[in-house]
Amino acid sequence: MRSVVPVLTVVGAIFVIWYAAAVWLNAPWARDVAARADRTLSVTELVADTWAQDKPKLPAPHQVAVELWDTVVGQNVTSKRSLVYHAWVTLSATLLGFAMGTALGFVLALGIVYNRVMDMSVMPWVIASQTIPILAIAPMIIVVLNAVGLSGLLPKAIISMYLSFFPIVVGMVKGLRSPDVMMLDQMRTWNATRVQEFLKLRLPSSMPYLFTSMKIAMAASLVGAIVGELPTGAVAGLGARLLAGSYYGQTIQIWSALIMAAVLAATAVALIGLAQRVVLKRMGMA
Amino acid sequence: MIWLLLGIAVWGGGWALNIWLSGRPVSTATSLAVPVVFGLTLVVIWECLVRGLEISPILLPPPTAIGARVAVSGDILWEDFVQTVIKGALSGYVIGCLAAFGVALLADRFVFLRRGLLPVGNFVAALPIIGLAPIMVMWFGFDWQSKAAIVVVMVFFPMLVNTVQGLLAAETMQRDLMRTYGAGYWTTLVKLRLPAAMPFIFNGLKIATTLALIGAIVAEFFGSPIRGMGFRISTSVGQLALDLVWAEILVAAVAGSAFYGAVALIERAVTFWHPSQRGRAR
Known part of the structure; x- marks a missing residue:
């Protein structure tokens, strides 16, 4: 708890910098407008104007908050103007991709731990696949899958899956290998089968690793879903809001979509953290 | 058949x-x-x-066609490589990592700052920062400056968190020894704590290599001059020139792996003493 004051100070400093930057970045436009109307602005007028422009270079926090309130609470949830609707579009792709990525990562990790050939041939490629900027393939995956007849949720989920399987593979390989030789020998003296060894020793001891990797995978999955929405022509979703906002200079819309994405990421990661605490506590590990 | x-x-x-x-x-x-x-x-x-x-080659070109495309369009690929990787990603990477390193030193010096910055940094590192790309394009224009800017923001937080953690890695015993030698803050920093922090710093540097390339490429989806890997990928997909897209991806993959490999090589030279490196000396 002793870090509450410092954190609040830093967050407060961020807001102060944000407001100051809004004045600094929006001032040229405000002066320009005033000059054309043959007026000179006093300092208070200038500041008030920079914090209330329609299409500012950097919207002030309260403008974003108002926009968020309008689009989250002020609209019907099913309306295309509602940010909740767009957030749900993105979130559904994120969750589907996350589930698929976790399943794929789990299966790969099983293969890598129990099969030496797979360990030696697949593991280096799994690692190499992450040094590749995978998101670059996103537009192509979308277009190609579209041509095969798949559109909507699944292509985005596949990109999310591609981004999220890696942390799971690495974490689970580490986790499934975490029991030491002594414990494995003990299982053998009890005449445990491989299935029993997996279910009663390896799987339980991999749980802390699984949850840590799931947090990283969830964050990556959301990024994948947002980027996956860009090439589809900005139909729906937070990525579409970003793209449409950047086309029409609607900075307030961009920022509110960003904050929404941040809230989604933070909530999802926090939920996994909660599940982690509950599960590990019941298992007597935390 | x-x-x-x-x-x-x-x-x-x-x-x-x-x-x-x-x-x-x-x-x-x-x-x-x-x-x-x-x-x-x-x-x-x-x-x-x-x-x-x-x-159909429109859906999935065979590897030989991609290879042929690489051989034919070498100059386009090189131009895009310079625009995206050298100008966008690399300059942003250097600026972002240096800035994060500086802030980490400050945060290490002042405990108050560290307690405040570290949770915030951990939080921000989990956010989809890539979403800032359209804003950076708006602020810094279509050319490589906006790409470098988004890369700076993307690499900053992982680097900061890792460096701050690394600076805490030296043990109390070792610090006490430095104090008995009469070493001041700077001597301790240079001779003990920075070397001890190197494994963490390189961990951050390695994470940042991938982020830098992703940031530079995705930022080009939001607007770019008529060159650059992200621009070429998004326009070639529109023209169904999938062989060129795959050629760009190949270049991106090779550049990404080489970037990562270079950092890993430097790491091996700098942290040769660390247990994770000693095992594979020969």
Whole structure:
């Protein structure tokens, strides 16, 4: 708890910098407008104007908050103007991709731990696949899958899956290998089968690793879903809001979509953290 | 049909070869050969499947067509590489990592700042920062400056968190020893704490390499001059020139791996003393 004051100070400093930057970045436009109307602005007028422009270079926090309130609470949830609707579009792709990525990562990790050939041939490629900027393939995956007849949720989920399987593979390989030789020998003296060894020793001891990797995978999955929405022509979703906002200079819309994405990421990661605490506590590990 | 049979034969052959290889005693040669055989088998199967099933090259071009495209459009690929990787990603990477390093030193000096910045930094590192790309394009224009800016923001927080953690890595015993030597803050920093922090710093640097390339490429989807890898990928997908897209991806993959590999090599030279490096000295 002793870090509450410092954190609040830093967050407060961020807001102060944000407001100051809004004045600094929006001032040229405000002066320009005033000059054309043959007026000179006093300092208070200038500041008030920079914090209330329609299409500012950097919207002030309260403008974003108002926009968020309008689009989250002020609209019907099913309306295309509602940010909740767009957030749900993105979130559904994120969750589907996350589930698929976790399943794929789990299966790969099983293969890598129990099969030496797979360990030696697949593991280096799994690692190499992450040094590749995978998101670059996103537009192509979308277009190609579209041509095969798949559109909507699944292509985005596949990109999310591609981004999220890696942390799971690495974490689970580490986790499934975490029991030491002594414990494995003990299982053998009890005449445990491989299935029993997996279910009663390896799987339980991999749980802390699984949850840590799931947090990283969830964050990556959301990024994948947002980027996956860009090439589809900005139909729906937070990525579409970003793209449409950047086309029409609607900075307030961009920022509110960003904050929404941040809230989604933070909530999802926090939920996994909660599940982690509950599960590990019941298992007597935390 | 003949292509499909060939594909199945190569699959079986590669598999058998890998089983034989992995059954042999572990050495540098086998641990290198197995993944290479696996990769080559995949590429050959890809080629055979595309030819055997007569998949349209618009959907999935065969590897040979991609190779031919790389040979033909070398100058386009090079131009895009310079625009995106050298100008966008690399400059942003350097600025972002240096800035994060500086802030980490400050945060280390002042405990108050560290307590405040570290949770915030951890939080921000989990956010989809890539979403800032359209804003950066708006602020810094279409050219490489906006790409460098988004890369700076993306690499900053992972680097900051890792460096701050690394600076805490030196043990109390070691610090006490430095104090008995009469070493001041700066001497302790340079001779003890920075070297002890190097494994963490390089961890951050390695994470940042991938982020830098992703940031530079995705930022180009939001607007760019008529060159750059992200621009070429998004426009070529629109023209259904999938072989050029795959060629760009190949370049991106090679650039990404080389970037990561270079940092890993420097790491091995700098942190030769660390247990994770000592094992594979020879």
